[in-house]
Amino acid sequence: MTALEKITPPHGRLGGTALYDWDYLVQEDRAHRLIYTDPAIFEAEMTRIFGGTWTYLAHESEIPNDNDFITRRLGLRPLIIVRDGGGKIRALYNRCTHRGTTLCRWDKGNAKSFQCPYHGWNFLNTGKLRGVPWPDGYADDMRDPKYNLAQVPRVESYRGFIFGTLSLDALPLAEHLGPIAKIIDEWLDRNPGGKVVVCEANRFLFKGNWKLAYDNSCDGYHVAYSHRSLLETENRFAGENAKGMAYYRNSPDTQPMYMRYTGHGNHFKDKRPNLEKRPGGLWALEGAHPGMEHYEAEFLRRYGERALLLLDLAGSEPVNINVFPNFSLLGNHIQVFEPISVGETNAIWYGTMIVADDSVPSDAATDINALRMRTQEGFPNFGEVDDIANFEQIQRGLMAVEDEWVYMHRGLGIPDRVKQNVDGTITAPATDEAFMREHFKEWKRLMKSPQNLAITREP
Amino acid sequence: MNAPLKGDDPSRSSYYVNDAFYRELIANFSNWQDDARAVTDVAMRDEFRRLLEREARLLDQLLYDEWLKMYAAECVYWVPSTPKAGDPRREISVMFDDRRRLEDRIYRLRTGFAWSQAPASRTVRLITNVEVFAAARDDSRMLRSNFLISEFWGNETRVLTGWAGHRILRDGAEWKIQAKQVNLIDCDQCIRNPSIIL
Ligand code: FES
Numbered sequence A: 001m002t003a004l005e006k007i008t009p010p011h012g013r014l015g016g017t018a019l020y021d022w023d024y025l026v027q028e029d030r031a032h033r034l035i036y037t038d039p040a041i042f043e044a045e046m047t048r049i050f051g052g053t054w055t056y057l058a059h060e061s062e063i064p065n066d067n068d069f070i071t072r073r074l075g076l077r078p079l080i081i082v083r084d085g086g087g088k089i090r091a092l093y094n095r096c097t098h099r100g101t102t103l104c105r106w107d108k109g110n111a112k113s114f115q116c117p118y119h120g121w122n123f124l125n126t127g128k129l130r131g132v133p134w135p136d137g138y139a140d141d142m143r144d145p146k147y148n149l150a151q152v153p154r155v156e157s158y159r160g161f162i163f164g165t166l167s168l169d170a171l172p173l174a175e176h177l178g179p180i181a182k183i184i185d186e187w188l189d190r191n192p193g194g195k196v197v198v199c200e201a202n203r204f205l206f207k208g209n210w211k212l213a214y215d216n217s218c219d220g221y222h223v224a225y226s227h228r229s230l231l232e233t234e235n236r237f238a239g240e241n242a243k244g245m246a247y248y249r250n251s252p253d254t255q256p257m258y259m260r261y262t263g264h265g266n267h268f269k270d271k272r273p274n275l276e277k278r279p280g281g282l283w284a285l286e287g288a289h290p291g292m293e294h295y296e297a298e299f300l301r302r303y304g305e306r307a308l309l310l311l312d313l314a315g316s317e318p319v320n321i322n323v324f325p326n327f328s329l330l331g332n333h334i335q336v337f338e339p340i341s342v343g344e345t346n347a348i349w350y351g352t353m354i355v356a357d358d359s360v361p362s363d364a365a366t367d368i369n370a371l372r373m374r375t376q377e378g379f380p381n382f383g384e385v386d387d388i389a390n391f392e393q394i395q396r397g398l399m400a401v402e403d404e405w406v407y408m409h410r411g412l413g414i415p416d417r418v419k420q421n422v423d424g425t426i427t428a429p430a431t432d433e434a435f436m437r438e439h440f441k442e443w444k445r446l447m448k449s450p451q452n453l454a455i456t457r458e459p
Numbered sequence B: 001m002n003a004p005l006k007g008d009d010p011s012r013s014s015y016y017v018n019d020a021f022y023r024e025l026i027a028n029f030s031n032w033q034d035d036a037r038a039v040t041d042v043a044m045r046d047e048f049r050r051l052l053e054r055e056a057r058l059l060d061q062l063l064y065d066e067w068l069k070m071y072a073a074e075c076v077y078w079v080p081s082t083p084k085a086g087d088p089r090r091e092i093s094v095m096f097d098d099r100r101r102l103e104d105r106i107y108r109l110r111t112g113f114a115w116s117q118a119p120a121s122r123t124v125r126l127i128t129n130v131e132v133f134a135a136a137r138d139d140s141r142m143l144r145s146n147f148l149i150s151e152f153w154g155n156e157t158r159v160l161t162g163w164a165g166h167r168i169l170r171d172g173a174e175w176k177i178q179a180k181q182v183n184l185i186d187c188d189q190c191i192r193n194p195s196i197i198l
């Protein structure tokens, strides 16, 4: 059994939970600008949110073999995510226990141990200190567990998605995900073998607070405006509004799509009901992508009726599945938000490819993936860039000190618009801001609550 | 499905981006900077240097129609997301545009609603270290150049830098760009507002 080291609230100016009156800063219909702009709030979030709840770390396909590693962060903590020699996935602090140097400066690799570049302390990829140069210079026993690397005490995967938390009170991951786990299942199970493999990414940095990205993750209100250039481009040959997210253009709230809040800050935008339910229904919505006519003709020739089902695998699944605070499945992407500072965030769109199995032979999988890479590059290039420009401009707008509030009350107070379901989830029309009101309740709960956090080390 | 016939206008349909195309692209952009294949003829090197300088100027001046005319009808503009540029069939690229997507890119910038380019960036490109290499085909050459783009956008000036590989093809009296691979030195890192054409 590994030892847990309880984390007491950071000493110094923050202390406890009394930083601000959280109920004042986040109200039912509005949020105060300070939550996006105040460095002290950001600092508190880096413990209470990024640490205090389950945070997405990586995908198992990024470390497929024993001793594979990648470097990531949990909030601002540098981590090495490893699959150790026994196949166990760990999130080691990338921080030498001697004087704090990061041990590993590579993005990824395969290593059984990590040697500190500063004085040469050497750590196994289980986190255990293997040895130090000239140990006779130490009076104490260097096998004391306090010299082993710190680790995230709770690392769990849900069907390949690796999450970590420092919270001893958080529910087990599957329970924490709750109703959204089933939606994740559906996203995975449309692919052969219920699997995807991560294959590089479109990577963005924006000068804005990380929450601007999460606030956008389920937002159906912005699409027709923020993405107007994309909608016009996708439909430049389509005659009427037919391609991509064109269904947002005309009264989106009357469309069958909807948003659902599933608890713990997680939410889901389901645009699938807008599609025709038939093989090829998803593919039919795709705008223009490199190679699409060739592969379509080739698939019809080779696979006959099955071709449309295969082409759907290259189509962009019309969902946004958002797990607070930093994870979003949308289209075929795994999107991850990484806070850097109060006004700077990475938004990384990891691409995914499919893996051949009995139902999809490998030559078909190769061709689907060739197409699926190109469909996935479309939105980041022609859509995300404009959202991110708007996030940056929000951050700039919020520098106006006296104009204090941002509003998130769309749909609030309209009878029968927001529905409480028997399973505890909440459903609302696609442009409703109910998702944001709800995830801010979770944010506030985490910011307020006395937290039971810990790290662990090998014994 | 009213798919246009093969051979149709590549501005409207994309038949040429197929498996053979990918395989040729990967082969062309592997191990091509070989001293034994370097073209030393001064006049020829100067001709290609002028071609690259003209491309840079047209992009700086946002003269996209003129710029597009420098490209073969069936072309590719490829910005890999890894420093060694893996197989684009199994690796997401920063950008991977065929002829039609390049035209989409320009169309989008011209809608007036591309917020990432409203107002548009101002750029100045320096193109240096131009080297010319013989290619597999006699009517084709490979060009290597280094670039440094100063981009003013959002109240600040930043630098985008790296090297580019151009595969060019003889077309009558002209040379046309068939493939351009842009290798940003930070291609695998998070990039702020990657919305200009490199
Ligand atoms: S800081 Fe790592 S060995 Fe000294």
Ligand SMILES: [Fe+2]
Pocket (backbone or CB within 6 Å): A216, A222, A223, A226, A227, A383, A387
């Ligand atoms: Fe968006």
